[in-house]
Amino acid sequence: VPDARAEMPPRLRARRHGLSVELKRRVGAGRARVTTVTAPMADLAEHAADRLGRRFRSPLHDEWVASVLGISLGLAFTICFLTGLVDYLAQHPPYWFHLPVRPVNFYRVTQGTHVITGIATIPLLLAKLWTVWPKLFSWPPVHNPAHALERLSLIPLVGGSLFLLFTGVANIAYWYSPMPFFFPTAHFWTAWVVVGALVIHIGSKSVVARSALARGPAETGSPIQSIAADRAGAPPAPRLRGGLSRRGFVATVMGSGAVLILTVAGETVAPLRRLALLAPRNPVVGPQSLPVNQSAIEAGVTTSALDPTFQLEVTGNCRYPRTFTLTELRLLPQRAAGLPITCVEGWSAAASWRGISLPWLLNLVGARPQAAVRVESLESSDRLYSSSVIDPQHAADPDTLLALELNGAPLDLDHGYPLRLIAPDRPGVLQTKWVSKVVVL
Amino acid sequence: VTDLGPPPDELGPEPEKGSPEKRSQETSVPLTGWPENSVIHESHESATDPLPQGSAMANGATDADDATDLASRAAAATSTVVPTERAAAADVESGTTLLVALGSKPSTVVERAQNPGPLFWLTLTAGWAVIVFGVHGLISNWSGSNPPAVLRTVIGLNVVNDALVVPLVLGVAATCRRLLRAWLIVPVDVGLIMTAVVVLYSYPLVGGWGKSSRAGSSRLPWNYAHNVGVVIAVIWAVCALLALWRWKQARAIHP
Numbered sequence: 304v305p306d307a308r309a310e311m312p313p314r315l316r317a318r319r320h321g322l323s324v325e326l327k328r329r330v331g332a333g334r335a336r337v338t339t340v341t342a343p344m345a346d347l348a349e350h351a352a353d354r355l356g357r358r359f360r361s362p363l364h365d366e367w368v369a370s371v372l373g374i375s376l377g378l379a380f381t382i383c384f385l386t387g388l389v390d391y392l393a394q395h396p397p398y399w400f401h402l403p404v405r406p407v408n409f410y411r412v413t414q415g416t417h418v419i420t421g422i423a424t425i426p427l428l429l430a431k432l433w434t435v436w437p438k439l440f441s442w443p444p445v446h447n448p449a450h451a452l453e454r455l456s457l458i459p460l461v462g463g464s465l466f467l468l469f470t471g472v473a474n475i476a477y478w479y480s481p482m483p484f485f486f487p488t489a490h491f492w493t494a495w496v497v498v499g500a501l502v503i504h505i506g507s508k509s510v511v512a513r514s515a516l517a518r519g520p521a522e523t524g525s526p527i528q529s530i531a532a533d534r535a536g537a538p539p540a541p542r543l544r545g546g547l548s549r550r551g552f553v554a555t556v557m558g559s560g561a562v563l564i565l566t567v568a569g570e571t572v573a574p575l576r577r578l579a580l581l582a583p584r585n586p587v588v589g590p591q592s593l594p595v596n597q598s599a600i601e602a603g604v605t606t607s608a609l610d611p612t613f614q615l616e617v618t619g620n621c622r623y624p625r626t627f628t629l630t631e632l633r634l635l636p637q638r639a640a641g642l643p644i645t646c647v648e649g650w651s652a653a654a655s656w657r658g659i660s661l662p663w664l665l666n667l668v669g670a671r672p673q674a675a676v677r678v679e680s681l682e683s684s685d686r687l688y689s690s691s692v693i694d695p696q697h698a699a700d701p702d703t704l705l706a707l708e709l710n711g712a713p714l715d716l717d718h719g720y721p722l723r724l725i726a727p728d729r730p731g732v733l734q735t736k737w738v739s740k741v742v743v744l
Numbered sequence: 745v746t747d748l749g750p751p752p753d754e755l756g757p758e759p760e761k762g763s764p765e766k767r768s769q770e771t772s773v774p775l776t777g778w779p780e781n782s783v784i785h786e787s788h789e790s791a792t793d794p795l796p797q798g799s800a801m802a803n804g805a806t807d808a809d810d811a812t813d814l815a816s817r818a819a820a821a822t823s824t825v826v827p828t829e830r831a832a833a834a835d836v837e838s839g840t841t842l843l844v845a846l847g848s849k850p851s852t853v854v855e856r857a858q859n860p861g862p863l864f865w866l867t868l869t870a871g872w873a874v875i876v877f878g879v880h881g882l883i884s885n886w887s888g889s890n891p892p893a894v895l896r897t898v899i900g901l902n903v904v905n906d907a908l909v910v911p912l913v914l915g916v917a918a919t920c921r922r923l924l925r926a927w928l929i930v931p932v933d934v935g936l937i938m939t940a941v942v943v944l945y946s947y948p949l950v951g952g953w954g955k956s957s958r959a960g961s962s963r964l965p966w967n968y969a970h971n972v973g974v975v976i977a978v979i980w981a982v983c984a985l986l987a988l989w990r991w992k993q994a995r996a997i998h999p
Binding site: 361425426428430432433436439449452453456458459460461462463465466469470472473475476478479480481483484485488489491492493494495496497499500501502503504505506507509546547551555556558559560562563566580581582583584585588589590594595596597598601605619674717 | 767784807840846855860863864865866867870871872873874875876877878879881882883885888890893894897899901902908910911913914917928929930931933934937938941944945946948949951953954955956959961962963964965966968971972975979
């Protein structure tokens with residue numbers, strides 16, 4: 304292939320060469336100008352970081368404290384993530400996921416653990432962020448591309464963690480106005496982002512944390528202080544007088560978490576009920592001594608639920624579809640079961656229910672065994688959770704009831720009168736109230 | 745590898761072994777796998793007892809001179825590696841020590857700084873993959889998750905924490921140190937931390953924004969302002985007992 308430049312006329316070749324030289328000269332001059340401007344700024348920033356770093360003389364800004372809090376946070380976040388995963392999948396089940404029917408308290412435990420652990424994480428996270436705050440001013444901010452990628456992941460880690468705790472607390476307090484999104488969806492997907500950032504953080508800090516823990520709290524200095532001191536060739540500044548020790552600080556943070564647990568956990572852990580001063584629910588406060596998440600007024604069913612002509616329709620993929628009046632339902636064989644009602648907000652309470660066993664009813668209408676079922680409420684169909692699907696395992700369980708009574712009395716209107724679903728190990732939002740239709744799938 | 749020291753050009757001429765400039769006994773140990781002129785300086789005297797338990801500093805010293813002396817001893821006790829490259833200072837931060845931890849010691853500091861260990865790269869790759877999965881989930885569920893609102897909240901909380909909450913806490917802590925007697929600092933710090941946590945958590949409960957007459961009486965059933973007051977009172981009662989105990993200790997030391 305002939306060289307294009309060789310065929311170029313000599314004048315044009317000389318002109319191109321001149322342009323190239325000129326371009327290089329100008330780029331070089333531009334770089335020099337940029338360096339002239341930025342170099343003093345970089346020096347200034349470094350100097351400022353050094354000076355600022357020297358001001359953090361508290362021993363609490365050190366790697367041992369950060370490591371202990373970080374490991375605690377990592378454990379708490381892992382527990383929250385795994386239990387949250389179960390909770391989300393239980394509430395929005397994909398085709399491949401079914402909560403086990405037994406033990407009946409499985410969902411109650413996972414959801415309660417999720418909320419309580421999340422609340423206990425609040426002081427841990429704030430303390431950890433406070434401890435490592437001086438690192439914001441370490442200079443230079445990044446050392447190499449790998450470090451840049453690691454530091455970039457701190458934005459979703461810190462912001463995402465704060466987001467999860469903030470939205471979680473707002474949700475259990477029914478404070479929806481600062482959340483212009485559907486809480487479960489935003490909370491769930493942001494949790495994935497945080498977990499990804501947490502994995503990066505663990506990978507980049509595990510050696511530092513192990514080293515700090517091995518050395519103990521007495522031999523590690525403030526991280527930014529060490530960096531500044533190293534650069535200046537000076538020893539770290541002396542420790543401040545008085546104040547909390549590292550162990551004392553960690554104990555105080557853990558103690559704060561314990562205070563929150565003690566004053567909240569009673570909404571699901573019965574023995575702590577009397578201490579639950581800060582719980583959004585009390586498991587014995589409500590109609591028939593059971594809390595209500597959505598009232599009949601909110602659901603807009605006060606008229607239809609009290610209609611004397613109420614009928615339950617059983618239809619779908621069955622041989623003998625039919626309807627039952629309330630009187631007929633009361634005359635059918637009744638079964639009692641002690642089952643918890645568990646809300647996604649974290650509260651739960653056990654109660655005694657009595658009603659028609661769903662598998663018995665399905666057998667009566669000639670549904671095939673192991674059929675899935677959809678129950679529909681008197682609520683408007685465009686309302687969220689106005690119906691729910693019961694998987695075959697739950698539909699076949701004799702303790703899955705269409706309940707008529709709660710704690711020995713007819714259902715209160717707010718608890719789903721005249722008829723509601725109660726099944727073992729299901730989220731409260733899927734325990735459909737004011738049931739008017741059962742569709743065999 | 746513990747603390748990485750400053751580059752040699754900032755350290756000045758290295759004192760000779762056993763010279764008066766070094767107060768304690770010292771040995772220089774060549775570090776396998778590091779540049780030839782890298783050495784570990786180890787102060788045996790301090791290393792055996794860098795910060796004795798029961799010392800003034802360990803017990804929260806009130807004497808500034810003692811604290812200074814002990815801090816300098818603690819600093820001297822730390823094994824210091826003097827590498828030839830500044831890049832090593834970033835090394836621990838960026839997780840490059842993983843190579844060493846995994847038993848694969850690179851030949852130079854520069855190589856270590858530029859070549860983080862396999863665990864670091866594994867978690868970095870896996871972590872970013874999970875982050876992308878989460879972001880994809882947020883975007884693909886746009887109507888429910890409202891990603892712009894989530895992003896605003898995430899960044900807003902980041903800024904609020906870093907620019908408001910932490911400086912405020914630092915300011916309060918500094919004020920306490922300035923105003924309070926030494927024996928009172930710990931109880932007040934403990935009380936303030938616990939109070940802040942309780943108030944932060946219960947803020948929406950006290951605000952009562954989730955209450956609704958349509959929702960029934962079982963939602964947010966308590967007078968939370970009262971209950972928060974009770975919890976805070978209990979916390980400060982415990983802190984008062986702690987303060988009393990510390991005051992007695994201080995009186996016993998300095999009657």
